[in-house]
Amino acid sequence: MTQLGSTDRPAPFCGLDTWLPLPARITRVDQENFNTRTFHVQIVDDAVRSSYRWLPGQFNMLYAPGIGEAAISISSDCEQGGVLEHTIRVVGSVTRAIDRLGEGGVIGLRGPFGRGWPVDQIDGHDVVMVAGGIGLAPIRPLVYWVLRHRERCHRVILLYGCRTPDDQVYADELKAWESDGVIDALVTVDNAAQDWVGPVGVVTNLLRRVRVNAERTMVMACGPKMLNRAAAWNFLQLHVPASRVFLSLERNMNCGFGRCGHCQYGSKFVCTDGPVFAFSEIADIFASEEA
Amino acid sequence: MSDTTAPLIHKQSFLPKDAMNALVRRLVDEGYTVIGPQVHDGAIMMRPLTTADELAKGVCDEQDGGRYRLTDGDSEMYFDNVVGPDSPKRYFFPPQQKLFTLTIKGERFQVDDTTPKPPKYAFIGIRACELAAIKIQDRVFGIDVDQQTFRCESDQYYRRARQNALFIVVNCTRPAGTCFCVSMETGPEAIDSFDLSLTELREGFIVRTGTEKGVALLGQLPAREATSAELELASMKLRRARDQMGRRLDTRGLKEALDKSMEHPRWDEVADRCLSCANCTMVCPTCFCSTVSDTNDLATGQVTRTRFWESCFTHQFSYTTTGPVRSTIRGRYRHWLCHKLATWWDQFDTSGCVGCGRCITWCPVGIDLTEEATAIREQQTEASDRSGRGFVDEWAE
Ligand SMILES: Cc1cc2nc3c(=O)[nH]c(=O)nc-3n(C[C@H](O)[C@H](O)[C@H](O)COP(=O)(O)OP(=O)(O)OC[C@H]3O[C@@H](n4cnc5c(N)ncnc54)[C@H](O)[C@@H]3O)c2cc1C
Ligand code: SF4
Ligand code: SF4
Ligand code: FES
Numbered sequence: 001m002t003q004l005g006s007t008d009r010p011a012p013f014c015g016l017d018t019w020l021p022l023p024a025r026i027t028r029v030d031q032e033n034f035n036t037r038t039f040h041v042q043i044v045d046d047a048v049r050s051s052y053r054w055l056p057g058q059f060n061m062l063y064a065p066g067i068g069e070a071a072i073s074i075s076s077d078c079e080q081g082g083v084l085e086h087t088i089r090v091v092g093s094v095t096r097a098i099d100r101l102g103e104g105g106v107i108g109l110r111g112p113f114g115r116g117w118p119v120d121q122i123d124g125h126d127v128v129m130v131a132g133g134i135g136l137a138p139i140r141p142l143v144y145w146v147l148r149h150r151e152r153c154h155r156v157i158l159l160y161g162c163r164t165p166d167d168q169v170y171a172d173e174l175k176a177w178e179s180d181g182v183i184d185a186l187v188t189v190d191n192a193a194q195d196w197v198g199p200v201g202v203v204t205n206l207l208r209r210v211r212v213n214a215e216r217t218m219v220m221a222c223g224p225k226m227l228n229r230a231a232a233w234n235f236l237q238l239h240v241p242a243s244r245v246f247l248s249l250e251r252n253m254n255c256g257f258g259r260c261g262h263c264q265y266g267s268k269f270v271c272t273d274g275p276v277f278a279f280s281e282i283a284d285i286f287a288s289e290e291a
Numbered sequence: 292m293s294d295t296t297a298p299l300i301h302k303q304s305f306l307p308k309d310a311m312n313a314l315v316r317r318l319v320d321e322g323y324t325v326i327g328p329q330v331h332d333g334a335i336m337m338r339p340l341t342t343a344d345e346l347a348k349g350v351c352d353e354q355d356g357g358r359y360r361l362t363d364g365d366s367e368m369y370f371d372n373v374v375g376p377d378s379p380k381r382y383f384f385p386p387q388q389k390l391f392t393l394t395i396k397g398e399r400f401q402v403d404d405t406t407p408k409p410p411k412y413a414f415i416g417i418r419a420c421e422l423a424a425i426k427i428q429d430r431v432f433g434i435d436v437d438q439q440t441f442r443c444e445s446d447q448y449y450r451r452a453r454q455n456a457l458f459i460v461v462n463c464t465r466p467a468g469t470c471f472c473v474s475m476e477t478g479p480e481a482i483d484s485f486d487l488s489l490t491e492l493r494e495g496f497i498v499r500t501g502t503e504k505g506v507a508l509l510g511q512l513p514a515r516e517a518t519s520a521e522l523e524l525a526s527m528k529l530r531r532a533r534d535q536m537g538r539r540l541d542t543r544g545l546k547e548a549l550d551k552s553m554e555h556p557r558w559d560e561v562a563d564r565c566l567s568c569a570n571c572t573m574v575c576p577t578c579f580c581s582t583v584s585d586t587n588d589l590a591t592g593q594v595t596r597t598r599f600w601e602s603c604f605t606h607q608f609s610y611t612t613t614g615p616v617r618s619t620i621r622g623r624y625r626h627w628l629c630h631k632l633a634t635w636w637d638q639f640d641t642s643g644c645v646g647c648g649r650c651i652t653w654c655p656v657g658i659d660l661t662e663e664a665t666a667i668r669e670q671q672t673e674a675s676d677r678s679g680r681g682f683v684d685e686w687a688e
Pocket of ligand 1: 089095137138251252253466
């Protein structure tokens with residue numbers, strides 16, 4: 001099995017049994033947009049909490065007691081232990097139940113699962129991050145990682161697109177990243193009212209504006225299917241090698257540890273082989289529908 | 292190991308027919324839950340038994356695409372029938388299994404009960420292809436699997452059931468019309484991984500021992516050394532079974548061909564016939580997909596998590612907030628066939644099909660994977676590989 005991403009990913013910590021969620025309390029809830037909130041979650045057990053390690057791009061299975069579980073990316077800084085942030089779009093039974101619990105509520109957690117972004121390969125590269133909508137959630141820990149280790153990469157570009165300015169997640173942070181100049185961050189929206197001063201149009205338009213040194217560029221993208229496609233094809237066309245174009249994919253997930261079969265994508269288990277894949281690993285099936 | 296049992300290893304013995312009763316009794320006495328082929332609801336099922344009388348003696352089966360029928364056979368023969376819709380899989384990986392019960396007490400999840408411990412199973416009359424299927428599932432559930440992947444966390448129930456199980460395999464002397472174990476190199480004769488292997492003759496069984504447990508068990512039965520005539524007869528019957536395979540599948544280069552056939556027109560054609568009923572996945576001895584779901588007891592506040600067999604032919608299997616990943620039958624059938632014969636190799640370094648023929652027999656419209664795979668392999672066109680790479684190269688140029 002090829003191991004193109006982080007090879008030293010932390011093993012999942014799952015308590016007594018891989019299926020058994022650990023209790024965790026919601027310590028704070030931040031409103032991101034009309035249906036998306038960031039839940040700060042603290043594992044109740046002190047020993048477990050202090051030994052819990054993860055890497056950008058990994059996810060947890062969050063459990064709404066008695067209702068069920070959902071795969072949710074960890075969206076906070078992996079070097080800031082103690083509290084784990086999860087930005088959740090409230091769309092269905094589990095996410096609604098977690099939302100209803102709110103601050104002070106107790107949920108369950110299994111993880112961390114999956115292979116995240118290849119931070120171990122970042123050295124000396126230009127990093128281009130592309131995110132759409134809620135897809136910024138798994139990218140955000142990567143931004144934190146890059147900010148902490150800024151000297152290890154050359155240019156760092158973050159392109160983010162969402163429907164309207166009000167749909168942005170982490171709006172304040174985006175503003176700070178845009179103005180700080182530590183990285184080149186750019187936000188575009190599909191539709192905007194008069195007061196929006198940034199670019200308008202799909203994120204794909206921004207892609208074309210990036211000047212790329214294909215020799216040393218690394219792309220990391222997460223968004224809806226069309227965004228992933230556009231990002232991949234744009235940078236492949238600019239001769240960025242397929243082994244340095246990384247996409248985080250979404251699939252139905254039930255177990256998170258390669259047992260239930262739900263997340264299969266061709267021969268891959270997205271939960272363990274991914275969710276982050278180098279394009280070269282999935283090139284054969286990427287253009288096929290329903291793989 | 293005592294002197295009397297030692298010579299029996301690798302040596303073939305003869306066990307008279309009536310010793311079958313003693314064998315089953317012995318196993319029951321040793322605390323085994325004995326599982327063997329029996330007639331249930333008009334089909335051969337692997338079910339618990341306490342006496343040899345419960346075995347499907349004298350029962351034959353007729354199998355073809357979408358067709359299964361039991362017939363009267365030679366009344367002296369215990370195992371003249373072949374595999375039914377059931378397989379030993381259910382005893383290691385139950386169709387419905389409680390994973391745990393817990394009570395939520397504020398910030399504590401109090402675990403009241405975890406997965407029950409499996410009984411000690413003895414399988415009698417399990418076939419070579421079924422042993423092969425178990426070895427495939429071992430890789431899925433993580434016995435001795437690469438530590439690099441998370442799959443190594445063994446399923447405790449599976450591991451316990453598997454490690455304590457005793458296998459008395461029966462070599463098939465009469466394949467069914469849908470069998471193709473010879474093509475998949477899994478049968479009709481079991482080569483290893485059994486405790487005892489039986490080849491049935493009219494008067495008795497040729498027995499081989501595969502483990503110390505098997506040697507000890509045979510030592511307690513009225514076995515004698517087999518005569519060369521008996522051995523010759525047994526190997527003739529096995530040769531004949533090889534020649535009489537109902538189906539064939541040429542597997543050379545098949546994985547590579549399927550990998551290149553994501554857009555083959557045959558997928559559309561088979562999608563017109565497939566009902567997406569999931570029968571094939573429910574009868575398959577290697578399919579491992581599952582879904583867990585929780586139930587709440589409102590009175591006690593207890594939550595029970597149960598794992599069920601799932602099928603890639605359902606919509607919920609691949610459901611995401613933007614709809615199912617595989618919303619067409621074409622996509623689902625393609626996923627199933629490619630998983631069995633191609634991508635399983637990438638995942639577990641083995642085929643996902645053992646050639647048992649169940650999916651052919653139990654398909655209501657008789658879709659035959661050997662036929663579909665052969666058609667796809669034999670009509671390779673450029674269009675069938677319209678998938679990823681070509682398309683992408685165009686963009687990447
Ligand atoms: C690796 C990964 C990371 C994710 N990270 C985030 C994140 O950071 N924030 C966020 O808001 N969402 C994220 N998602 C999507 C999230 O898992 C789904 O939105 C969520 O499962 C919906 O659950 P529900 O019960 O509320 O919805 P329902 O629609 O009620 O779900 C019903 C069933 O469908 C399944 N399901 C529905 N949608 C999805 C989906 N998109 N992916 C997998 N299974 C699904 C659920 O498992 C459930 O069994 C991620 C998904 C994956 C695979
Ligand atoms: S064929 Fe379908 S149900 Fe069977 S193991 Fe593969 S994905 Fe699961
Ligand atoms: S795919 Fe069909 S023939 Fe192959 S092991 Fe499964 S049920 Fe048997
Ligand atoms: S989520 Fe179960 S195998 Fe990937």
